[in-house]
């Protein structure tokens with residue numbers, strides 16, 4: 001850890017406080033989190049020639065780690081299945097056994113298809129908008145998992161893409177919840193970003209070094225990078 005920079009901070013009349021700042025630890029605000037997420041989506045989109053919505057699913061699957069994009073071309077078809085963009089032929093066949101062919105009814109409430117009231121993901125499992133609304137509202141109650149939710153069809157591994165939420169749930173409350181879910185999912189799955197555990201602090205620490213070490217936030221909270229608990233020793 002030779003990268004440490006020692007910063008002396010004067011604090012009015014108190015003693016000088018010595019703060020060790022690692023150069024690879026950067027403190028960022030929530031607005032920068034959003035920008036960071038967008039930058040990663042853009043990169044995935046361009047590198048893999050995917051639609052934005054598919055690129056988001058890929059980045060969630062790869063835990064927002066850009067290095068993993070290099071594995072994509074080993075087997076793009078298989079990776080599309082793993083990321084939840086499409087179903088494998090095998091799963092499709094398996095699922096089709098339980099679904100009436102060319103059904104004109106919602107697979108949940110059996111309502112008939114009329115006036116463009118049906119929606120589906122790439123798997124083509126058709127549900128009416130009311131059933132989708134109910135399903136997605138329930139999912140949004142759990143912001144950590146909401147953006148990696150499966151299609152409601154039993155056994156289907158197709159993931160609900162981000163924009164699908166806003167296409168179905170147009171009320172403001174749901175939009176607010178969706179924004180929260182986006183950030184929560186991003187921070188939780190991304191090992192490069194940690195939230196300061198001080199509830200009164202809105203800062204995040206960004207770092208590509210993931211080992212346990214003491215972090216001292218500008219708010220003065222000190223905690224372990226790896227487990228986010230109070231600094232403990234040894235904390236290296």
Ligand SMILES: [Zn+2]
Nearest residue numbers: 106109128131
């Ligand atoms: Zn329905």
Ligand SMILES: [Zn+2]
Nearest residue numbers: 123125151156
């Ligand atoms: Zn499905």
Ligand SMILES: [Zn+2]
Nearest residue numbers: 196201217219
């Ligand atoms: Zn803090």
Ligand SMILES: [Zn+2]
Nearest residue numbers: 212224226227
């Ligand atoms: Zn720890």
